[in-house]
Amino acid sequence: MSGGRDGRGASGERDGRAGPLRLAVTGAGGRMGREVIEAAADREGVAVAVAVNRTPIDPVSGVDVDPADRLGALLTAEEPDALVDFTGPESAVGYAETCADAGVPLVTGTTGFDDGGLDRLRAASGAIPVLKASNFARGVAALRRAVREAVAALPGYDVELTETHHNGKRDAPSGTAKSILDDVEDVRGDLDRRVHGREGDAPREADEIGVHARRAGDVTGEHEVLVAGNRETLELTHRAGDRGVFAEGAVDAAAWLADQDPGWYGFDDALDAGGADE
Known part of the structure; x- marks a missing residue:
């Protein structure tokens, strides 16, 4: 990669745009x-x-x-x-x-x-x-900040993440879900194991984050984080309309x-x- 045209003047700042x-x-x-x-x-x-x-x-x-x-x-x-x-x-x-x-x-x-x-x-x-x-989405940026604050304020609580997208989406979990999971792990060092779905005899372990990906219809994108413990639950959700x-x-x-x-x-x-x- 040569760097090519960089649109910058001698000062290193980008040249001002004229027009759109x-x-x-x-x-x-x-x-x-x-x-x-x-x-x-x-x-x-x-x-x-x-x-x-x-x-x-x-x-x-x-x-x-x-x-x-x-x-x-x-x-x-x-x-x-x-x-x-x-x-x-x-x-x-x-x-x-x-x-x-x-x-x-x-x-x-x-x-x-x-x-x-x-x-x-x-x-x-x-x-x-x-x-x-x-x-x-600006709302997702706000969701990620809220999730970081919530899990930091609720040590020891369980965390589960569910995301839903249209039936044509290829990667699972979504990139947004992975970013949220990174946020949780950064704040809660005790949660460092991602468990994708559950089947059979699968009791929850203290170090896990549950991850669930759903694909159906033409859903644009939904992400829900559930934080639960001490006889209470907190749900943080973002839904994109289009x-x-x-x-x-x-x-x-x-x-x-x-x-x-x-x-x-x-x-x-x-x-x-x-x-x-x-």
């Missing part, structure tokens, strides 16, 4: 790719400069879609401010490296990376700003990331900086 935020979108024919293009089309001051897909498709919301293997040339020619990716682990890593070569910041909501894929993403963040998040909330959050993240230095970022970084305001 110009985005590139991968996986334009997928559920989330379409949502991102539609969210950009509905927002004043945002334009989709590049859209690619692995297979030929018709324009999306008036945006022409090019073959994915042309992405590098398109990024060099169009110089978008950021690229938004919701594809698959293997393709997302390739797109990240293409962005690094072209100097284009990357926002990815792709989940299911193995350790090698994450290492390659982090390597790309040495050349460009990379923002990776398992979920771009995928548009994730696309809007990703566009917000891209607008913030376009002005950042190379490095590794999360959605909380954009939220804490006020980069996801209305």
